[in-house]
Amino acid sequence: MLLLDHLWIIPLLPLLGSAINGLLGSKWPNKAVNSVALGTTGLSFLFAVEAVREFLSLPQDKLPFPPQHYFDWIVAGNFRAGFDLQIDQLTVVMLLVVTGVGFLIHIYSTGYMAHEGGYYRFFSYMNLFMFFMLILVMAANYALLFVGWEGVGLCSYLLIGFYFLKKSASDAGNKAFIVNRIGDFGFMLGMFLLFRTFGTLDFVTVFQKAAPMQPDALGHLGVLTVACLLLFMGATGKSAQLPLYVWLPDAMEGPTPVSALIHAATMVTAGVYVVARSHVLFTHAPTAMLVVAIVGCATAIFAASIGLVQTDIKKVLAYSTVSQLGYMFLACGVGAFSAGIFHLMTHAFFKALLFLAAGSVIHAMGGEQDMRHMGGLSKKIKWTYMTMLTATLAITGAPLFAGFFSKDAILLASFQSENGGATTGHALYAVGLFAALLTSFYMFRLIFLTFFGKQKYDEHHVHVHESPWSMLGPLVILAVLSIFGGWFALPSFWGGPDYFSNFLAPVFGGGESAAAEAATHALELPLAGVAVLTALIGFVIAFWLYISRPGKADALAKSMSGAYNTLLNKYYVDELYAATVVKPLMWISTNVLWKFIDVGGIDGTVNGIATSAKSIGDTVRHAQSGNTRSYAVWVVIGALVVIAVIFFWPAAGLVSGMVR
Amino acid sequence: MTPQLAIFFVLAALAVLGALSLIMQRHPIHSALSLIVVMISLAGLYLLMGAEFVAAVQIIVYGGAIMVLFVFVIMLLNAGVEERTNVSKLAGIAGIPLAVALLGFLAVVIARSNAGADAGWQSGALANTKEISMMLFREFVYPFELTSFLILVAILGAIVLAQREKN
Amino acid sequence: MVPTNYYLILSAVIFGLGVVAFIFKRNVITIFMSIELMLNAVNLAFVAFSQARHQSDGQVFVLFVIVVAAAEAAVGLGIIILTARNRQSLNVERVDLLKL
Numbered sequence: 023m024l025l026l027d028h029l030w031i032i033p034l035l036p037l038l039g040s041a042i043n044g045l046l047g048s049k050w051p052n053k054a055v056n057s058v059a060l061g062t063t064g065l066s067f068l069f070a071v072e073a074v075r076e077f078l079s080l081p082q083d084k085l086p087f088p089p090q091h092y093f094d095w096i097v098a099g100n101f102r103a104g105f106d107l108q109i110d111q112l113t114v115v116m117l118l119v120v121t122g123v124g125f126l127i128h129i130y131s132t133g134y135m136a137h138e139g140g141y142y143r144f145f146s147y148m149n150l151f152m153f154f155m156l157i158l159v160m161a162a163n164y165a166l167l168f169v170g171w172e173g174v175g176l177c178s179y180l181l182i183g184f185y186f187l188k189k190s191a192s193d194a195g196n197k198a199f200i201v202n203r204i205g206d207f208g209f210m211l212g213m214f215l216l217f218r219t220f221g222t223l224d225f226v227t228v229f230q231k232a233a234p235m236q237p238d239a240l241g242h243l244g245v246l247t248v249a250c251l252l253l254f255m256g257a258t259g260k261s262a263q264l265p266l267y268v269w270l271p272d273a274m275e276g277p278t279p280v281s282a283l284i285h286a287a288t289m290v291t292a293g294v295y296v297v298a299r300s301h302v303l304f305t306h307a308p309t310a311m312l313v314v315a316i317v318g319c320a321t322a323i324f325a326a327s328i329g330l331v332q333t334d335i336k337k338v339l340a341y342s343t344v345s346q347l348g349y350m351f352l353a354c355g356v357g358a359f360s361a362g363i364f365h366l367m368t369h370a371f372f373k374a375l376l377f378l379a380a381g382s383v384i385h386a387m388g389g390e391q392d393m394r395h396m397g398g399l400s401k402k403i404k405w406t407y408m409t410m411l412t413a414t415l416a417i418t419g420a421p422l423f424a425g426f427f428s429k430d431a432i433l434l435a436s437f438q439s440e441n442g443g444a445t446t447g448h449a450l451y452a453v454g455l456f457a458a459l460l461t462s463f464y465m466f467r468l469i470f471l472t473f474f475g476k477q478k479y480d481e482h483h484v485h486v487h488e489s490p491w492s493m494l495g496p497l498v499i500l501a502v503l504s505i506f507g508g509w510f511a512l513p514s515f516w517g518g519p520d521y522f523s524n525f526l527a528p529v530f531g532g533g534e535s536a537a538a539e540a541a542t543h544a545l546e547l548p549l550a551g552v553a554v555l556t557a558l559i560g561f562v563i564a565f566w567l568y569i570s571r572p573g574k575a576d577a578l579a580k581s582m583s584g585a586y587n588t589l590l591n592k593y594y595v596d597e598l599y600a601a602t603v604v605k606p607l608m609w610i611s612t613n614v615l616w617k618f619i620d621v622g623g624i625d626g627t628v629n630g631i632a633t634s635a636k637s638i639g640d641t642v643r644h645a646q647s648g649n650t651r652s653y654a655v656w657v658v659i660g661a662l663v664v665i666a667v668i669f670f671w672p673a674a675g676l677v678s679g680m681v682r
Numbered sequence: 683m684t685p686q687l688a689i690f691f692v693l694a695a696l697a698v699l700g701a702l703s704l705i706m707q708r709h710p711i712h713s714a715l716s717l718i719v720v721m722i723s724l725a726g727l728y729l730l731m732g733a734e735f736v737a738a739v740q741i742i743v744y745g746g747a748i749m750v751l752f753v754f755v756i757m758l759l760n761a762g763v764e765e766r767t768n769v770s771k772l773a774g775i776a777g778i779p780l781a782v783a784l785l786g787f788l789a790v791v792i793a794r795s796n797a798g799a800d801a802g803w804q805s806g807a808l809a810n811t812k813e814i815s816m817m818l819f820r821e822f823v824y825p826f827e828l829t830s831f832l833i834l835v836a837i838l839g840a841i842v843l844a845q846r847e848k849n
Numbered sequence: 850m851v852p853t854n855y856y857l858i859l860s861a862v863i864f865g866l867g868v869v870a871f872i873f874k875r876n877v878i879t880i881f882m883s884i885e886l887m888l889n890a891v892n893l894a895f896v897a898f899s900q901a902r903h904q905s906d907g908q909v910f911v912l913f914v915i916v917v918a919a920a921e922a923a924v925g926l927g928i929i930i931l932t933a934r935n936r937q938s939l940n941v942e943r944v945d946l947l948k949l
Binding site for chain 2: 927
């Protein structure tokens with residue numbers, strides 16, 4: 023019971039580390055900064071494990087574990103938002119992923135960033151990020167969750183723009199923050215609506231009040247549907263779905279560990295977490311679920327198609343992240359919340375591994391990120407190659423690797439989805455399957471271009487060397503997790519229980535596994551086979567284009583140059599946004615807000631008052647002419663005014679009976 | 683047309699003509715003489731109304747003292763025909779409209795008012811002079827004493843102002 | 850009997866003419882005389898009201914007005930003499946030392 027009463031320790035430790043490093047660490051040697059940063063994060067991980075252990079050993083009657091209230095943050099009239107932390111099965115999963123993967127990435131960073139300037143700043147920001155992310159996953163009300171939400175956005179901005187002297191990096195940081203803000207606007211509106219409907223933002227109360235409510239009919243925009251759609255708008259911003267995904271590829275300007283931690287494993291999964299946490303609301307709003315599923319599916323295939331032709335190794339992985347997040351939203355959209363969280367967990371493992379390994383490759387190549395200038399590295403950086411291959415097998419869904427189970431569960435659930443009609447479910451399945459094919463293709467393309475084929479770089483300029491063990495250690499650990507991390511769901515294949523979804527059943531309800539259990543198993547094996555087959559087809563195509571016939575890829579690109587260029591330029595979405603949104607906004611800002619309102623209106627008013635005071639003075643000056651006759655005239659005017667007031671203004675009340 | 687009305691119109695016409703003449707004449711002495719005409723006709727009007735004391739005081743003080751003072755000053759200063767300067771623009775522009783407005787105001791107010799009772803010829807029942815003196819030395823004795831003081835001050839002031847410079 | 854209104858209208862007319870003279874004449878003595886004219890017009894109104902109400906208050910006040918007018922004329926003419934000696938002119942528009 024000890025730690026469960028003091029859950030605040032878990033987020034507070036990284037905050038402490040961040041403060042120490044940030045305020046005092048600028049003159050410290052790297053080792054000192056390391057010890058603070060790694061120490062606090064490691065301790066946080068240990069405490070998280072301990073908290074999980076205590077939670078799992080709670081007797082049945084103590085569950086669900088009530089939220090721990092630490093202090094009142096906002097008390098205003100009827101509204102009360104406290105600093106409340108909670109722990110349940112969903113939080114357990116997120117906690118372990120965040121602290122565990124986060125800790126591994128911190129270890130990796132000590133090696134990767136060893137020669138960079140601003141070392142202390144980097145770790146300060148990373149620890150700050152851990153703090154906010156932990157607040158996000160442990161919050162027991164939407165307001166505190168939003169604090170974490172915004173905080174991780176801030177840290178993302180700080181870390182993407184870590185090399186702030188480089189214009190593209192600081193621009194990318196701006197872009198991330200601003201696009202996120204657009205989503206946050208929707209999130210806030212959703213929160214306001216929830217408060218107005220339920221009178222509180224605490225999860226427990228909101229979900230209790232929402233559970234007995236009548237679900238909204240499909241197509242009907244009831245309160246719950248609108249609230250869910252607004253929350254999802256926030257999720258599209260944070261988790262980089264259509265149309266607010268544009269910041270994630272640019273975010274690759276940040277150092278690679280940042281991409282691994284924030285833009286693969288943790289921050290971008292915050293949107294999925296929110297949707298999963300609010301599943302009670304979403305299940306009452308079928309329209310919102312359908313929208314989530316369709317957006318997720320569309321994003322999956324859209325991003326996968328762009329990733330087919332990218333040449334920067336990190337950009338391929340970025341689009342891959344967007345695509346995989348689409349899968350997670352597809353899962354939530356069709357009601358398979360635990361499948362979505364499962365994929366979140368496995369994705370954290372293999373995507374972090376992919377990014378870290380890519381960082382290792384970049385480190386080995388002395389900073390080169392373009393895959394066209396790599397090749398034949400498999401013999402030279404063995405450990406990096408093997409771990410990256412493991413992760414690739416996981417993401418494409420090779421049998422028994424982690425991604426296989428999770429992706430399979432998602433595709434099965436979408437195939438069986440009834441929301442919006444059975445054909446919608448089948449369509450979602452088909453598109454998802456095609457996206458899996460594309461995923462397999464571009465991942466193996468990445469492997470082949472980077473590690474096989476002819477050496478396309480100059481030996482004399484680039485000294486390829488393996489990375490230090492501070493970097494390789496986490497790679498190996500994550501590789502192990504990528505293989506075994508999915509085995510929770512293994513027994514369900516031969517009729518046994520799916521441990522993962524059973525573990526999450528107290529949160530999501532057993533409904534998704536109970537009724538369809540029988541039908542599920544009948545379809546599960548055939549569909550799994552189809553998925554493996556598509557992955558294999560992708561592998562074969564990649565092999566053919568890049569290994570057997572090396573020139574074929576370029577020839578194909580030239581022959582379909584229109585489609586190729588569109589994909590290479592990311593469907594010109596950035597240009598579209600710049601023209602339709604950014605440019606008009608800048609125009610309005612310059613001409614209306616600045617020139618018209620600020621300079622003309624506000625400055626004009628202030629200056630105008632001064633000017634008019636001056637000109638009034640100038641005009642009235644002439645009354646004092648020194649000329650006696652003019653004065654005489656003024657006297658007469660005054661007399662006239664007095665007479666008029668006395669006789670014609672009843673309010674003066676001076677002469678009452680005289681004038682009829 | 684009663685006799686009083688006829689006399690009134692005659693005297694009124696005289697007064698107005700005098701005032702007009704005051705405006706139109708170019709030499710100040712002519713204006714002074716016109717003013718005397720106005721005062722005499724006003725005295726006549728007072729008599730018509732039955733206010734003998736006021737009429738007498740008007741002629742003696744106003745006509746006999748004040749206007750004489752004016753005439754002497756005009757003589758002393760050798761006032762000549764008026765120059766026709768026109769420095770003040772305001773007077774030129776606003777002068778006539780103002781005068782018209784003022785007259786109009788007053789005319790409207792008077793026309794609308796209901797003080798239409800006749801001013802009567804007071805008989806001896808209200809013996810005028812006695813009545814005035816009773817008031818003057820009973821209710822208004824304090825202002826009366828003050829006015830005598832005022833006259834003293836005025837005399838002193840006039841002497842101080844008009845004396846020659848001590849070289 | 851002559852209605853009071855007639856006296857009042859006459860008083861107003863004379864007052865108006867006094868104002869006109871006050872504005873349009875340039876000789877300072879003439880302006881002073883126009884002030885006297887205005888005072889006379891007011892006296893007429895006072896006496897008319899006094900007779901209309903059968904009270905003597907108005908006439909007593911007329912006395913005071915005449916006294917004050919006398920005092921004012923004395924002092925005012927003294928000032929005029931001084932000014933005329935200083936500026937060598939009786940034109941009121943020449944007295945413009947206060948002009949900016």
